Amino acid sequence: MNQAARIYRVIFHNQGKIYEVYARGVSDGALMGFVEIEELTFGERTQVVVDPAEEKLKSEFSGVKRTYIPMHAIMRIDEVEKEGTAKVSDTDSKVTPFPMPFYGPSKGSD
Template structure:
C-alpha cells in the first residue's frame, strides 16, 4: 500500500502554515486533530528554502501535532509534496523572506 501524503493548512498566531504529513486522524484530545509523521525536504549543506528550514526548526522534533479543529483551514490528500509555506493570514504574503542581499559598498 502506498503511503498517503496530506497537505495540512492551519492558522497559528495570525499566520497560515502549510505542512505535509503522512498521518491525519481524530485526536484522543477532545476538539483536536492529530497530525503525525511530518514531512520535510532534506538538503545537505546549503539551505535551499528558508521557509522549509524554519518549519523544520519549529516542528522537526514533533512526533505528533495536535491542532485545535477550529484552527484547521483545510486538509488535502496529495500525490506529492509541494513547497511548505508560512503566510500572513490577512494578506496571503509569504512571511519568510529570501536571504538579504549584501549591502552596497560606500
C-alpha cells in the same frame, strides 16, 4: 495509493499566520476538539537551493513526533500525490477562523 504512501497537506491558522505542512498521518486524535497530525515531512535536502521558510518550519517542528491542532484552526486537509514545500504566510484581514462551539462532557442530572 496504498496506506503507507499517503501524504496530506494540512493548512491551518496559528498565531496570526497560515501554516501549510505535509504529513503522513492525520486523524481526529485522542484529544476532543483537536486534529492529530503525525510524521511531518519536509523537502529533500539533496537540492542545491534551500528554502529558508521551510527550514524555519523544519526547525520549529524539530523533535515533534505528532502535533495536535485545534479543530477550529484547520482551514483545509487534502490528500495529495506528492509532498510540496511547507510554508508559513501572513493572513489578510479577510481570513477568520470559523467559530465552533465546544462540546464538553454533559453534566449529570441531579
